[in-house]
Amino acid sequence: MVLKILNTLITVGVGILAALVLYWLLNKLAELLPGPWEDRIKPYLYILPAYAALVFYLVYPAVQTVVFSFANPTSTAWVGWDNYTKLLQSENFQDTLFNTLLWMIVVPVVVVALGLAMAVLADRLNPRWESTSKTIIFLPMAISAVGAGVVWGLVYDYRPEGREQIGLQNAIVTALGFDPVAWLQLDQLHINSFFLMIMLMWAQVGFSMVLLSAAVKGVPEDTLEAARIDGANERDIFFRVVVPQIWGTVLTVYVTTLIGVMKIFDIVYVMTNGGFNTNVVGNEFFNQLFSNFNNGAAAAIVVMLMLATVPIMFYQVRNFRREEMMG
């Protein structure tokens, strides 16, 4: 153990030192260049390591993944569109896509709505209660999906009828006189998927709250005052005065939660591993890669995921350019 810690410390130290030395060297390199060339080349040397990381870990693999998606499980022969057609025709994958779509429809809306509700309502409490309540809602952000799996395992736990329930939800249900329910196996109407979604909402609402809270506090007081003088009630003020002014932040939170939801993996993997018709695209990718050892199908799934994010990418870039031009 001591050796392990020592070893770890040395590795960490060397790693960080290497990064520092790299920049010192790059800078020295630029200074060796004659006169004007130093200034011309330096910016590129400063961004070079960052770009190397981006190209090696995102751009190059993106191209390679597209190539793999047209090849067989071991990437040794071409199979054309087979990976795509097989996936899209399989009923399991269709269910997986449908589940992912459900997540995309439900989670971002609820996360924005609850975050906004918390932001607006906590704002009215006295400062100590405001910060305490916000910390409680924000806290799950620090908890991993595996940790969340342990936490929520104690909520959804199921014991057959007659045994004492140690899951909170079943304890309530049986106390009310009903039979215990195996919540995570309940796939009618995708109810089990909704229970998994609750875990993600639990983790994400705090984040949405923090951003929206900042936006709500940024709404100029005089616009609220003017509405009050005009005789508007609190509800009108919220929907007609506050919401339009924070709409940009609402969209930002919505879009970014959406991107996260599209990539959801760990909650599903930890709780059901996609069983009982709770599978989602991220988990299916993992299973294709590590259970079926099918590089081709895994790559095809990623390509589909990537295509689905392209509209969001355009939206982000357009948004950024517009704001930069205004700024």
Place this chain on the structure above:
Amino acid sequence: MTSTQTTMAAATPTEKTRKRASREGQPQKAGWFARIVVLTLCFLWIVPVVGLFLTSFRPRDDANETGWWTLFWTPSAWSRLSFDNYVTAWNDAGLDIAFVNTLAIALPATFIPILVAAFAAYAFAFMEFPGRNFLFLAVVSLLVVPNYIAFVPILRIYSDLEIAGTFPAVWLAHIGFGMSLAIYILRNYMATLPKSLIESAKIDGASHFQTFFRLVLPMSVPALAAFAIFQFLWVWNDLLVALIFVGPGDNAPITVALRNNLMGQAGAGQHLVTAGGFISMILPIIVFLFMQRFFVRGLTAGAVKG
């Protein structure tokens, strides 16, 4: 969790048009409606965590045969609470080594990308060069690219180089995946620093290297801190990247160990699973609680800056 990485990306848009309102006047008094809703939400949010916390101190039979809430009306059970589960989970379930491994992965995977991104952000914010706008827009568009695209090709390269499962292999992966977000946040923050200050440093004969380390880096501490906290939480809590590039074994981080050595074992029992769960959460929670102020300030800096 998974979605938070990109969440923060758009969390710091450059909304320079918004005016900061001074909240001089006290907002409306909290009505019963506001109080009840906030109280209910907080109750729902915290109860599952309380359940985990209490269960982790209960002996095996208590934890696996009765609900944790029974503690509230069986005072006799209080005397049986102990740290035994923590000792067992730490020593026998391999969480001790996993904890060290997670630190070894998370610390460099937090600091190296900050340094790399800060240099790039400096170039984007303070240096003029052909292609600057295009190169930065490329960073913006890479923000939403799911890191799934990297796994199959990079895993192949790692296997060929025989570095799969080593710490540097995971650092590099996290550096790559966190890079676009780091550049984006730091550059947007640096763009708000007064240009005149950097100009005068130049006139005084400071090189870019000196300006960067002595002036811009210290002034960017809020953004650096926000990203550092964020990236640390992200890497510490990560499961997917760890499963793919490290997997179970000597170098497995705590998420993988908790999943495989405790949750995945039918015989482990809730008393050990919850203790292990708490061990895995304690450091990020401490970091979060102590740094929350910086984190929130850094996050909302872009959104509310006047």
